[in-house]
Amino acid sequence: EDKVVQSPLSLVVHEGDTVTLNCSYEVTNFRSLLWYKQEKKAPTFLFMLTSSGIEKKSGRLSSILDKKELFSILNITATQTGDSAIYLCAVAGGADGLTFGKGTHLIIQP
Amino acid sequence: DAGVIQSPRHEVTEMGQEVTLRCKPISGHNSLFWYRQTMMRGLELLIYFNNNVPIDDSGMPEDRFSAKMPNASFSTLKIQPSEPRDSAVYFCASSLQGDQPQHFGDGTRLSIL
Numbered sequence: 001e002d003k004v005v006q007s008p009l010s011l012v013v014h015e016g017d018t019v020t021l022n023c024s025y026e027v028t029n030f031r032s033l034l035w036y037k038q039e040k041k042a043p044t045f046l047f048m049l050t051s052s053g054i055e056k057k058s059g060r061l062s063s064i065l066d067k068k069e070l071f072s073i074l075n076i077t078a079t080q081t082g083d084s085a086i087y088l089c090a091v092a093g094g095a096d097g098l099t100f101g102k103g104t105h106l107i108i109q110p
Numbered sequence: 111d112a113g114v115i116q117s118p119r120h121e122v123t124e125m126g127q128e129v130t131l132r133c134k135p136i137s138g139h140n141s142l143f144w145y146r147q148t149m150m151r152g153l154e155l156l157i158y159f160n161n162n163v164p165i166d167d168s169g170m171p172e173d174r175f176s177a178k179m180p181n182a183s184f185s186t187l188k189i190q191p192s193e194p195r196d197s198a199v200y201f202c203a204s205s206l207q208g209d210q211p212q213h214f215g216d217g218t219r220l221s222i223l
Contacts, residue, residue, distance in 0.1 A: 034211060041216045042214035043201075043214050045211040097143065098212065099155070100155070101152070
């Protein structure tokens with residue numbers, strides 16, 4: 001059975017701090033890893049990673065994949081209160097569709 | 111462009127009633143997914159369709175749950191009879207293909223009393 005584990009489950013930091021969110025996975029026939037941000041409503045897509053060692057970047061957010069060690073990290077630098085959300089990691093592997101982790105609940109305090 | 115559209119946004123009903131959730135995927139997307147999200151279990155895939163055909167329904171909790179996709183622009187998730195433990199937010203998502211980024215609807219918050 002495909003498995004995606006995120007850590008930590010919850011994180012509270014001050015504005016301006018840098019955070020690193022972790023995602024490890026065990027899937028058959030890995031195809032891609034995706035990160036989503038969920039605020040009050042639906043998850044919104046952040047990154048899709050398919051190759052090891054290539055960093056994807058969008059503003060203060062960046063992510064990298066290690067297919068040998070089977071994990072990915074999502075970094076957020078100079079955090080702002082608007083970064084407060086649940087960050088979801090999902091992996092495409094095995095049959096079609098995505099397996100989601102339980103998410104990291106990030107709270108940025110002013 | 112319109113995103114994934116779900117209805118209703120919020121439903122409260124008594125246990126034993128039939129509940130029908132509706133979803134209109136993004137036009138041109140070939141894959142449609144139904145998820146359930148709770149605090150305890152996170153986001154769980156219930157069923158997904160590819161080109162209107164159900165591919166994997168192993169996540170459907172039990173026979174009380176059923177899903178249909180009669181055409182490329184509409185899908186329903188039905189719970190009959192509903193139970194309090196079905197209370198959750200139900201999301202519909204669509205993508206161009208099964209493992210491509212999925213676009214989520216705003217969800218239906220379901221409360222079964």
